[in-house]
Amino acid sequence: MKEFLKGLVEKNRIKSEVGNVADYIPGLEKSDKNALGLCITSTNGTIYSIGDCNIKFTIQSVSKPITLMLAILDHGEEHVFSKVGMEPTGDAFNSIQKLETCKTHKPFNPMINAGAIATSALIKGKNSQEKFQRLLDFFRKISENETLEVNDDIYLGESLTGNKNKAMAYFMKGEGYIDGSIEDALYVYFRQCSIEVTAKDLARIGLFLARGGVMSNGERVVSERIAKIIKTLMITCGMYDGSGEFALRVGIPSKSGVGGGIMSVVPGKMGIGVFSPALDNKGNPIAGEALLEDLSSELSLSIF
Template sequence: MEALKTMDLNALLEKNRAFTSLGKVANYIPELDKANPNAFGVCIMDLEGNEYCAGECNEKFTIQSISKIVTLMLALLDNGKEYVFSKVGMEPSGDPFNSIRKLETSSRKKPYNPMINAGAIAVSSMIKGDDGRDKFNRLLDFFRKIMEDDSIDVNYKIYIGESETGNRNRSMGYFLKSEGIIKGEVEEALDVYFKQCSIEVTAKNIAKLGLFLARNGVTSTGEQVVPYKIIRIIKTLMFTCGMYDKSGEFAVKVGLPSKSGVGGGIVSVVPGKLGIGIYAPALDEKGNSVAGTKFLEDFAEMFDFRVL
């Protein structure tokens, strides 16, 4: 796009780098606290194949909750919309991503949406396969296909930390099993979930994911990997639930389907135009990248790419 060619991406990034000092890196999972809080990278990709990158766009980090949108795509392909949403809702929860409060107090019992941990664990349990290893290998191959990078893999140090400290997630998993939301082995579902969160990516990788969504499920080779009806569901849930319990404020200020992760990543989509990948691991109190969010506010204002 011509407007992007004239943009000084480095200047926009450096303007917002100061906001990294207002956040803190996640420390509740071992190894995440080793991230450089001043790191900041941005990559923007358009449908014509152009890439615009600045800062630490090649630095690796774990995808964390951004993985939820990819796993949901595969679960919908494996099971269909009716089954998936019979087990998981579609509404914003208004609670932190790791909250368990509404699982028992709500009359619905099922998780509010697939973007919170309880919903994501339920979705991970729906991936088809002969056993846990086969299920995760299918999922990893799916990540590699839509991000067009066969080198993508798990950071096993993070995975071990996720598994060893994941007691709250385990409690959610067993509650969901008791309510009939999870079929099969709970530990198998949790292992898939812990591994998917521990997949290592760069800002370029998640920009490619954003571009895949902007193309409505089509890769750069022209292959329709995911049908539009599923991509529409994914982008809608990103818009309403993708930024934890700050999703409404983000929708007003930025207005783009986006998903964050506590590893510091944000993927954003300008439908039919751009995929955006951001890495800045200093987080706000909700778990979103501070500098990344501020960058997207400026970017949306400059180009008026807002969906609404």
Template sequence: MSRFQATLDAVAAAMARETERGAPASYIPELAGVDPSRFGVAVAPVDAARPPAAAGDADVRFSIQSVCKVFMLTLALERAGDALWRRVGREPSGDPFNSIVQLEHERGVPRNPFINAGAIVVADVLLADRTPEAAILDVLTLVRRLCGDEGVGCDARVAASEARTGMRNRALANFMAAEGNLRHPVEQVLQVYFHCCAIAMSCRQLAAAGRYLAAAGRTGGCDPVITPQRARRINALMLTCGHYDASGEFAFSVGIPGKSGVGGGILGVVPGVASLAVWSPGLNAKGNSLIGSKAMAMLAARTGWSVFGPLDDPAPGR
């Protein structure tokens, strides 16, 4: 048995007792009906010879939504290098993930690559010399390689649902296009963005896919994905920007780099140790998984993984 298994079983049991579970993202019709009682958790040690440990609904696939921005950014940095930062900033936004306010003040340059506007610019970078279908396949190929599963794909119904209802994302994209920060047609850029958000994975797959960020840019400690410097920078952005305008609270209560998505998933990275994934579809007021955030805090406390030092155990009844 994995040395993490008892901890994961305890976390899953504690989360099952939680009565306040948030609500799924209702503005994406295909996500609105997901059962909020679901919860999964998985931990993938840096050593790839040790398979991920998991508990709960860890093998149920869900729409990773904005967690995909980590993988999109990884590819974009390989394609564009540091020139990317002339088009996307590296600062926390302090605003909701789909806000247009700062774009107006900052002439179409998004604050960071993890808010929607920033990820749309990243999608534009990934489109260079490619069709939308090829750019989507590039992201899928990376994710499949990272998690070791060629069966990972996009949920076509979720992608279509986002395309029908994603008017705010169209507003963000059109504003940036007007400011000259998109190089391709808006609908092509959004096609890439929506399909990447619609990638469906389980907690076990997602934890395995994030392993390279815990292993200085390598899978299993040997196969290079990105440089150690870029892995460190992505982790830094996850810590400071990965939960939108709740990033400070996540750093305060959990203390590890993490990236959330409105599908209810959270990818966490403990450099040199492991990557971890949780999923529960009910969201809090900031658009992050309510139960998933509590589970991450409990995991960090019980393992001592917070990068800032020991945390109090937030488990119910303690």
């Protein structure tokens, strides 16, 4: 199996050449565009680590499903989805268009930037630092990695250049979808995106969801219902405006990030983490997507 996986990684690594590393957030442009790593962790305890699995990168939008889990734990499903919707947009992940033009002005789903900011605003805490610390502790718990930390340089770049995200937050505040401090919501959002992980960390979080919200020691952290919500939104919205095509080609609940990460979940079987910093024109890791398509086809992993 390990040789088979090595072959898939090397076959798809060349596809990075036609992608581009994100450069609109200072620091992301330093990534090696030809890097490609794959980590698979199965429910029976088997782990495969191939390629660039130990390189740290910022989690970016792969953080969104995790933040959503804690928001639901804090407030319940009904309240959370009164602030953010459940539907795909068909627009780019950082588009503000639908916020302005839809009748309700409600962000369409928690996997796009607007919806993720509204979700980050729901994390409980007496101030922004406490809110983020609770979220970071949650990340550490379900990844089973207590060493996760924020890349402060990337956070600074996020907060200095994220003007469109700030505009979305103020717009949503005006429409009643953010109840608390805009500054707190943005602090949590920018810092959650700046948490450093590896492909192995993403695979462990994917395995947590594959088990329906249960850690390797048997502790249940979220209900099966919450895990189901997360996996459903990942399959319908997790790959930005390429989610439909990805569902057809790959058929695995997944969430991508412009830092190069993809977290995938094969329910009841395995978690998969990919690192592939060269992106396509929709912001998805180009070699990583191709790798997952081959993996799903060869091992019959599609949930459909």
